[in-house]
Amino acid sequence: MLLSLTLAAGTAQAQPAADADEAVARAASTIEQGYYGDALQQLASPGLRDVAEAQALLGDLYLRGLGVPQNFGTAMDYYRRAAGLGSAAGQNALGRAYAEGQAIPRDAQRAFEYLTEAAMSGVPGYQSDLARALETGVGGEPRPDEAASWYQRAAEQGDLDAMTSLGVLYLEGRGVERDADRAIELFAQASEAGDARAQNNLGLIYVRGEDVERDYDLAFELFSVAAEQGQREALTNLSVMYASGFGVDVDEAQSVRLLEQARRARGLTLSTLLEQVGFPYDARLAEQDWSMPLSPANEQAARGGDPVALYLTALRYLNGAGVRQDIPVGVERMQRAADLGMGTAQFMLGLMYAHGRNLPQDYGHAYVWTSRAALAAVPGAAEVRDALAAEMGAAQLRQAQQRVAASLDRAQ
Incomplete structure (x- = not known):
């Protein structure tokens, strides 16, 4: 059962600092283990209401839709409370939200204040997040000199992303005087620690041979280790190496495979995700022979309201598999299975709305059903939900999130 949380004022008795710190650490560990509902209950303790990091963690759960329906408005409320209590995590989350303008309207001034x-x-x-905002120029002109200063601070503490970003500034001479040796030093340090972006950048330097002696073998090695981590540019560069025979024997088939991997790694866009998502898996489904006629037992079970039978027969009617195609019947049965709480049916219904397949394309409806499926822990549902959110306007998204909450209230 989902726990309903509010931000209403109260007179909860605060826990002693040591006990509160222990409770927050325990909740954070619970989140890392994937027990989001348990973490939610731990963090909702009245004694943690005025504990900054507890409020920030609650914001994280609502922002990412973990254990609760995704709700950006509620997430921002928790982050604001956390920030007001002095949480750097809450401040950073608010800064990023104001910079990105998805959860709340974009506001460059507030973004930089919080960051x-x-x-x-x-x-x-x-520090690295602030540097990135300064480098890209959120709401105004880029400030690479200030970015370099903050990247430097983060890099000195071992932040690999900051090392690599600072290396790019030195290589390109943005915000700092161009210094290829310093860039290579930073890339090498981050590369040795396993940063894929640094490995790819260092590989490019050795391919070009402008600031070092060209070394295709070393470049191939660097691209390979970065590609193993799924780094998109490294996959593309490795594909070129195989196609041209630089540092490796020519292998056109491998080149094509790597390009396809790079295309998929470009994912997290809605269109790419929808291409990747296939038949939603459900452990309760027996292997089907779709060429065989519809089983009378399955038809009877579906009419009796069995959700698995409803789902299976819906697929048959939608696709004309072993039965005369009847899209209205298929849609109606998929809807019934989803209403009965079958996560796989909820995900399939969301995909149908997202694709505009057998139903009018409607990202709002798609978001509602993929959100329900994500709460049911259906693989891939959360990724599609988040990609849909990125495509929707703020008002449309708020309305969809309210509908998710309303549908869950009806289901209880």
Whole structure:
């Protein structure tokens, strides 16, 4: 059963600091283990209401839709409370949200205020986030000189992303005087620690041979280790190596395979995800021979309201598999299976709305059903839900998230 949380004012008695720290650490560990509902209950303790990091973790759960329906508005409420209590995590999350303009309207001034406040805490990841906002110029002109300063601070603490980003600035001479040796040093340090972006960048330097002696063998090795981590540019560069025979024997088939991997790695866009998602798997489904006629037993079970039978027969009617195609019947049965709480049916219904297949394309409806499927832990549902959110306007998304909450209330 989902726990309903509110941010209403109360007079909860605060826990002693040591006990509160232990409770937050326990909740964070529970989240890492994937027990999101348990973590939610732990963090919702009245004694943690005024504990900054507990509020930030609640914001994370609502932002990512873990154990609860994804709700950006609620997430921002928790982050604001966390930030007001002095949480650098809450400040950083708010800064990123204002910079990206998805969860809340974009506001460059507030973005930099919160990101700077978080960076001043000394956490290298937050310093790197501020540097990235300065480098890209959220809401205005890029400020690479300031970005370089913050990247430097984060890099000195071992932040690999900051090392690599600082290396790019030195290589290109943006915000700092161009220094290829310094760039190579930073890339090498991050590369040895396993940073895929640094490995790819260092490989490119050795391919070009402009600031070092050209070394195709070393470049191939660097591209390979980065590609093993799924780094998109490295996959593309490795494909070129195989196609041209630089550092490796020509292998056109492998080149094509790597290009396809790179295309998939470009994913997390809605269109790419929808291409990748196939038949949603459900462990309760027996292997089907779709060429065989519809089983009378399955038809009877579906009419009796069995959700698995409804799902299976819906697929048959939608595709004309072993039965005369009847799309209205298929849609109606898929809807019934989804309403009965079958996560796989919910995901399939969401995909149908997202694709505009057998139903009018409607990202709002697609978001509702993929959200329900994500709460049921259906593989792939959360990724599609998040990709849909990225395609929707703020008002449309808020409305869809309200509909998710309403549908869950009806289901209880």
